[in-house]
Amino acid sequence: MTDTSKRLVLKFGGTSMGGPVRIAHSASIVAAEVRNARQVAVVVSAISGETDRLLTLAGELGGGLGEVETDTVLAAGEQVSAALMALALKREGLKARALLSWQLPIEVDGPPGGARITGINPALLQACVREGVIPVVAGYQGVTSEGRLATLGRGGTDLTAAAVAAALKAECDIYTDVDGVFTTDPRIVPEARRVARISHEEMLELAAMGAKVLQTRSVEYAKAKGVVLRVKSSFLDPGVSEGTEVVPAADIAERRVVSGVAYARDQARLSVYGLDPDSGQAADIFSALADAEVGVDMIVQARARSGEAVNLEFSVERKDLKRALSSVETEISRFSGTSLAHETGLAKVSVVGTGLRGRADVARTLYDVLRGHEIAVRMVATSEVKISALVEADLLEHAVRALHAAYGLDQA
Amino acid sequence: MTDTSKRLVLKFGGTSMGGPVRIAHSASIVAAEVRNARQVAVVVSAISGETDRLLTLAGELGGGLGEVETDTVLAAGEQVSAALMALALKREGLKARALLSWQLPIEVDGPPGGARITGINPALLQACVREGVIPVVAGYQGVTSEGRLATLGRGGTDLTAAAVAAALKAECDIYTDVDGVFTTDPRIVPEARRVARISHEEMLELAAMGAKVLQTRSVEYAKAKGVVLRVKSSFLDPGVSEGTEVVPAADIAERRVVSGVAYARDQARLSVYGLDPDSGQAADIFSALADAEVGVDMIVQARARSGEAVNLEFSVERKDLKRALSSVETEISRFSGTSLAHETGLAKVSVVGTGLRGRADVARTLYDVLRGHEIAVRMVATSEVKISALVEADLLEHAVRALHAAYGLDQA
Numbered sequence A, B: 001m002t003d004t005s006k007r008l009v010l011k012f013g014g015t016s017m018g019g020p021v022r023i024a025h026s027a028s029i030v031a032a033e034v035r036n037a038r039q040v041a042v043v044v045s046a047i048s049g050e051t052d053r054l055l056t057l058a059g060e061l062g063g064g065l066g067e068v069e070t071d072t073v074l075a076a077g078e079q080v081s082a083a084l085m086a087l088a089l090k091r092e093g094l095k096a097r098a099l100l101s102w103q104l105p106i107e108v109d110g111p112p113g114g115a116r117i118t119g120i121n122p123a124l125l126q127a128c129v130r131e132g133v134i135p136v137v138a139g140y141q142g143v144t145s146e147g148r149l150a151t152l153g154r155g156g157t158d159l160t161a162a163a164v165a166a167a168l169k170a171e172c173d174i175y176t177d178v179d180g181v182f183t184t185d186p187r188i189v190p191e192a193r194r195v196a197r198i199s200h201e202e203m204l205e206l207a208a209m210g211a212k213v214l215q216t217r218s219v220e221y222a223k224a225k226g227v228v229l230r231v232k233s234s235f236l237d238p239g240v241s242e243g244t245e246v247v248p249a250a251d252i253a254e255r256r257v258v259s260g261v262a263y264a265r266d267q268a269r270l271s272v273y274g275l276d277p278d279s280g281q282a283a284d285i286f287s288a289l290a291d292a293e294v295g296v297d298m299i300v301q302a303r304a305r306s307g308e309a310v311n312l313e314f315s316v317e318r319k320d321l322k323r324a325l326s327s328v329e330t331e332i333s334r335f336s337g338t339s340l341a342h343e344t345g346l347a348k349v350s351v352v353g354t355g356l357r358g359r360a361d362v363a364r365t366l367y368d369v370l371r372g373h374e375i376a377v378r379m380v381a382t383s384e385v386k387i388s389a390l391v392e393a394d395l396l397e398h399a400v401r402a403l404h405a406a407y408g409l410d411q412a
Helices: A020-035 A050-060 A068-091 A123-130 A156-168 A200-207 A216-225 A281-291 A318-332 A360-372 A393-406 B020-035 B050-060 B068-091 B123-130 B156-168 B200-207 B216-225 B281-291 B318-332 B360-372 B393-406
Strands: A007-012 A039-044 A095-099 A106-109 A116-120 A133-138 A141-143 A149-151 A171-176 A197-199 A229-233 A244-247 A258-275 A296-303 A310-317 A339-353 A379-382 A386-392 B007-012 B039-044 B095-099 B106-109 B116-120 B133-138 B141-143 B149-151 B171-176 B197-199 B229-233 B244-247 B258-275 B296-303 B310-317 B339-353 B379-382 B386-392
Touching: A007 A020, A007 A156, A020 A039, A020 A068, A039 A068, A039 A123, A039 A156, A050 A068, A050 B068, A068 A095, A068 A133, A068 A141, A068 A149, A068 B050, A068 B068, A068 B095, A095 A123, A095 B068, A116 A156, A123 A133, A123 A156, A133 A156, A141 A156, A156 A171, A156 A216, A197 A200, A200 A216, A200 A244, A200 A258, A200 A339, A216 A229, A258 A281, A258 A318, A258 A386, A258 A393, A281 A296, A281 A310, A281 A318, A296 A379, A296 A386, A310 A318, A318 A339, A339 A360, A339 A393, A360 A379, A360 A386, A360 A393, A386 A393, B007 B020, B007 B156, B020 B039, B020 B068, B039 B068, B039 B123, B039 B156, B050 B068, B068 B095, B068 B133, B068 B141, B068 B149, B095 B123, B116 B156, B123 B133, B123 B156, B133 B156, B141 B156, B156 B171, B156 B216, B197 B200, B200 B216, B200 B244, B200 B258, B200 B339, B216 B229, B258 B281, B258 B318, B258 B386, B258 B393, B281 B296, B281 B310, B281 B318, B296 B379, B296 B386, B310 B318, B318 B339, B339 B360, B339 B393, B360 B379, B360 B386, B360 B393, B386 B393
Parallel strands: A007 A039, A007 A171, A039 A133, A095 A133, A106 A141, A171 A229, A197 A244, B007 B039, B007 B171, B039 B133, B095 B133, B106 B141, B171 B229, B197 B244
Antiparallel strands: A106 A116, A141 A149, A229 A244, A258 A310, A258 A339, A296 A310, A339 A386, A379 A386, B106 B116, B141 B149, B229 B244, B258 B310, B258 B339, B296 B310, B339 B386, B379 B386
16 A cells, blocks of 8 residues: 555535534544544535525625625635534544635635636645644635635535645545445436446546536546545445545456446537538537537537538537527528527437447447337437437436446446 | 824624625615715624524534634634625625735734734735725634634624724724713613713723623723724614714813713622731732632722731622632631631622822712712722722612712713
8 A cells, every 4th residue: 555545535515514413423434534544634515505595695785606705705614614524523532623725725716606726735734634633624715816715616625625635645535415426316217326436537427417426627637636536425324335436547447338327308409501511610600609608518510411511410408598599590690501400308318438439339239229219319429438319308217217227237 | 184084994793794784784884984085994793693603503513612613613704794795885886805814914812712913914904995995804803823713702803993993094983783882871871871982991991881882902902002983883874873982081181070880780799807918918819819710800908907917808700709719718728817708799880980080079979979879888999080889789770870860971
């Protein structure tokens, strides 16, 4: 074992900090890790409901998200819970101290309410750990170059945890109210099983699913810094939760190809017909969509007839459809011979796994299974770690169950 | 008018910050001062009830007052209200920003929960004021030389306000839920009137009364720095509250000698008989009381018989009596020929005014009035600004009413 493997960051989310009783239980989990001769640091969210309460207070005085004063209000939530966790750890007989972002400091940049971490000074963290004092870092926030507090957006404490883990060269356990990541949503497929180990890339795809167990940017940060994450439940006794380990793809030697089936509801498809393949019209359309802040997900470009105009199809979230249609209509009105169509009532089902690109057998199974269940495929897109299909919304749960079984995910 | 007279610090206490509606009203008072071409800064307490809520939370995890982590919890209350006030001021069309103690910084020293301000860097405050941005300072806290947050004790936001006013060479309006300081407690004497102008010394005596409108240390700080304070009500429309002005004694030219009648309930008297006047025994007794953290109030030493032993009498608060008796008993057990007696069921009534020492007429009126109402005087002590008498608790309100009338305080 290297030195690094002895260091552990434990992150506790809002439900794990849901009042004094839950904080005390989370502290007992930390104490168990210390008894395992671990050097630990802790990162905490605000008490569950507190961020919403503070946001409402600010809102009543005209302070919305993205306003610098609102961020100063919101940042108080984690300040309180960090100090409460330090108190709980002291009651466990441990040494601990709350560490606020300006005390380290954790440097951030970007807009209030959506700042990103640009640096973290590890000196104070390391000094604490060396002296046997458990640092309890207030998550979700940092200090700007102007010396003001700024928050990292919803789920930002996961990002703080990843950054603290990177600064301490530690692994990072993310405690939440579920025991890891599942092969799919257990509400749809009761046979869904916990995934023991996946890559950061796969986690990014599975995290986009209903149960948002990890903030996307935190996984991206962990991936970039090579931080091993573990998603665990703080609602089990210390040491009981096995959770899901998220590791660099290179560390996954032998494994099943498909690790889970993700889904997203409320999707819409746009189809643009008759684009000139040599004019850069497609780029203009995506540029207009970006200006309208529409997130484009799946993109398929198919040549309509050899040597002639091309058709472009892509999916957006239902809530963005109106903005998307408006901006595409404005754009293609400049191009003669083009037309626009759209379809709603769709959902996306995704098969997630490592190294899927080029795995024709995985793609074939997808097509076979969906056709076998008479589920029409409206669009397909692939990436390194997933194959996604757009299907009728009514058939989504049917598709999830069929694919989950077909890839053998319900078997241990 | 000097530059200084254009600068004003407005402090809003918990009731003036009692939720969004009250915060908005307090912001309208600030806006009115800005329209008067005032350069202003604001200092705020936590929303009423918030400090108690946070203290309870910390207490449930073993964090009492005087614990460094508890202070980090408590400090969040003013962080929230400072940012909320900044939002409310922006909605008034003003420029404003929350300023936290570590951002200035406000340097403090001493124990958590009872720190004192040792320095305040005026640079950021002055920069804000110059640029037309209203600084809204989080009260009740500062940052220690170790870079940790520490609170100033109950009412500490008054002290922050006095310090900010001193740093800006400004006057300081303390907004609370009463319209100034009264000649006595209106609950006892309905004819009590608002005092328009008193010295810091008198304020210190009147503030010790039931209605604690100003924290004692803030008045001492203002006295030392020559800061003019005004106690005003934030529950009246902007500009309506006349309040009480607290100024250096030298600035009070012509005035009535007696400005108010203060009182304190739950007093006890201790009498030590037979001390050797040449042995330093009295000093030993007070030293023992100080070690036991007993606050001694009135002290009277009378020679029992010429050339022989002396008797020492002093008053303490009823809640300290047990500790006082125990420490005095231990101490005098070393001195032969001494004895100890005590009396409870007492209260203190004080006549407060500027330059009372040597004003025999004021003292004579006190004796005359109390004797005239058949109120026995158990002890009398005088200072520069007050004459206090210990009386039977049952007769306290009767004494307050009689003295208030005798000194003409119910007349405009």
